[in-house]
Amino acid sequence: MTVPDPYFPQHGDHRYGVAHYDLSLTCRLDGNRLDGRAQLQVVAHEPLTSLELDLGAFTVTGVSVDGRKARYRHRHHRLRVEMPVPVEAGGEARLSIGYRGSPKPMPGVLGDAGWEELDDGVIVAAQPYGAPSWFPCNDRPDDKATYAFAVSAPTGYTVVANGRLQETRRSANAVTWSYRQDEPMAPYLATVSIGRYAVQRLDATVPMTVLVPSDRHVELPASFRRQPEMLATFTDLFGPYPFSSYTVVVTADDLEIPLESQSVSTFGANYLVDEWSSERLVAHELAHQWYGNAVTAGGWDDIWLHEGFACYAEWLWSEASGRESAAEHARHHWDRLAALPQDLVLGDPGAADMFDDRVYKRGALLLHTLRRRVGEEAFRSVLRTWVERHRYGNAGTPELRALVAEIAADPAEDLFTDWLEKAALPALPA
């Protein structure tokens, strides 16, 4: 059991894990109101007389544990629950938490994250600390659980959450959308989108849909239409797609950056252009389903395992689709990085710099250098075995280094040390 995450030590509680979240949410867009009931199946890792959850600025209306009323205290985004009966190590408890209020994003060193009101709808972009902006959770990347969502929204709106849609139920002026995410998921990858959308289905080997604003006629650009081809390329390189569906939500609003959630990605309308600058990000977010979502770093200091792999996947898609080769991208970005300050350590960039572009590009360059060093066959085996072995769980840099040592004739120890532990940019092999 690890200690609190060094980047966000105020989040999460390592004394227990959550096996399942059942979230029933009623959303009123007019006035931004959320009425929630969260049921959590928790497993104690050590004897518990109390536990702590992360929950934003809501009014908690009641907490029960295994049907008994529980005492609680909610402040500074932490909900401390006193167990009515102590739970022994390995024991389970079912928590039920009622809460309501006006959801707001969570503040932090990287700015606001989580619940985000749009002109006419909502998205949740929770990475890395925004999950408590909409439900009580054990907000750690290494505490994965299955999820069920029942989200009620006004008639005329479409709701997307993680996983597969189970059913929609109509009442007087609202529709309740039920989704299940059966593959374990970290809280930060949970999402909900509410908006007026039209659904476009793509012909792919897994159910693949793109939701576009329904108030305008949207012809999907090739950058989005080519996702079935990207899926085929990545399936070939990384192994089977790890989830049962993939949904891309394109909001009517422009968004600064796209974001991956588990089995869902969110883009702003500004990305609906037929340009490489957009297409590379469509590939990037899809690749995160393998690297970041199926296999998640155990701690945020290993963020390069998400962003380096997803960035390298952009270059692999470029290569596979007959454009610039990965080697050409590597040369171009190495030249650019060489002219930038060399004061970032890839293996521990710090919370404020975890999404610095240099993490993405240096991570991709590490992988390209590794590919050159161990050869094509061993590199491909590393990409696939990494997902096969760790999907639905967590793994960090030590596990990757061990995997390379296991698969390749050369464990490339010095390569990892130079790229991950030193601020100076290592040379790019010719």
Ligand SMILES: [Zn+2]
């Ligand atoms: Zn990314």
